[in-house]
Amino acid sequence: MSASVTEAATANSQLDPSAGKITVKAAEGQGTMKAGRWDSEQQKVVITEVPIPEPEEGQFLIKIASASLCHSDIMAIEQNTKSTLGHEGAGYVEKMHSSVENKGYKVGDIVGFLYIRGCCFQCEGCQIHNIHCETGKQLLQGFVADGFFAEYAIVDEFNCIHLPENVDVNTAAPIFCAGITAFHAVDSSELKEGDWLAVVGAGGLGQIATQIGKAMGYKVVALDINDATLEVTKKQGADAVFNSRTNKNYVEELKKLTNGGAKAACVFSNADQAYTGAFQILRLGGVCMVIGLPHNPLSVSSMDLALGKYKIKSESTSIPQRMKKAVDFLAKHNIKPEVERRKLKDLNDMVVAMREGKATKRMLVNF
Secondary structure, eight states, X not given: OOSOHHHHHHHHEEEETTTTEEEEOOBTTTBEEEEEEEETTTTEEEEXXXXXXXXXXXXXXXXXXXXXXXXXXXXXXXXXXXXBOOOEEEEEEEEEOGGGTTSSOOTTOEEEEOOOOSOOSOSTTOBTTBOOSTTGGGHHHHHHHOOSSBSEEEEEGGGEEEOOTTSOTTTOGGGGTHHHHHHHHHHTSOOOTTOEXXXXXXXXXXXHHHXXXXXXXXXXXXXESOXXXXXXXXXXXXXXXXXXXXXXXXXXXXXXXXXXXXXXXEEOOOOHHHHHHHHHHEEEEEEEEEOSOOSSOOOOOHHHHHTTSEEEEEOOSOOGGGHHHHXXXXXXXXXXXXXXXXXXXXXXXXXXXXXXXXXXXXXXXXX
């Protein structure tokens, strides 16, 4: 785009202190849309009118059906961004640039999509964690500029996927970060049928991971400090749950239950203690999957690693080319995020609830 949604809003906005809202002059011929943006001066989400963006080469304009809140959005808030929030979304192809008219999509198609912008990850010089090209360096800029808590959003064609027929677009948004990440985490845990998987952190990702683990034939034990979220995983089929705050003997009890410890632990919490506890519940040679992002560096014993007591791996939403396997698995096994459906006007309340640790399900906005 010649100007991002953020740039356009900054250029055209007029702040009304009494209303606590930003009003934006409509882009010529495009009109405006509602968007939920974090205002660092007011320290809250404001519902804003911003210009509807125009797709450029390689892009679709998406009419958003659902967008959901992720802990990564809270991390963006902590950086005092003034951008539209949200990177989990699903919706309909509203408009497409002429360059993508023969890419297997048409206007009206129901799609989900990743939030990466600016790089296709397909050139020979590109590595997942070591981006060399200039367009790749724009990833974070695009991520910040074009959030999905808006009526419309620009999405790169290579990030899109047709939603399977049994996936409801109105609740599908969490799949496209939480769901895919949880699948990659469990799928990379080096488990075989009947092994014990520990889900550390029973929030949105942990709840999806519980369902994935059971669908793959694993025994699942969920750990959290919130009884409400643990109850959700129990209803989803978790073989055991432990509150690591109120049960001081949970390590010993878990090891007895699992005959020596879990074969793998997927840590979805961002708490330092969650990682400390995860290493304690692993059996000899177990795998710790690093997914949650704590503020402090992990404290790991190099001696334990050298002796093979455990090994450490990590996963993420990853690249578009890995998306289909995850989405197809979730659809095949009818694995759905536990969601609480809200309206855009509730976005600030959703942020407050997540920051205070009161959310028990994935909070989702329908448009």
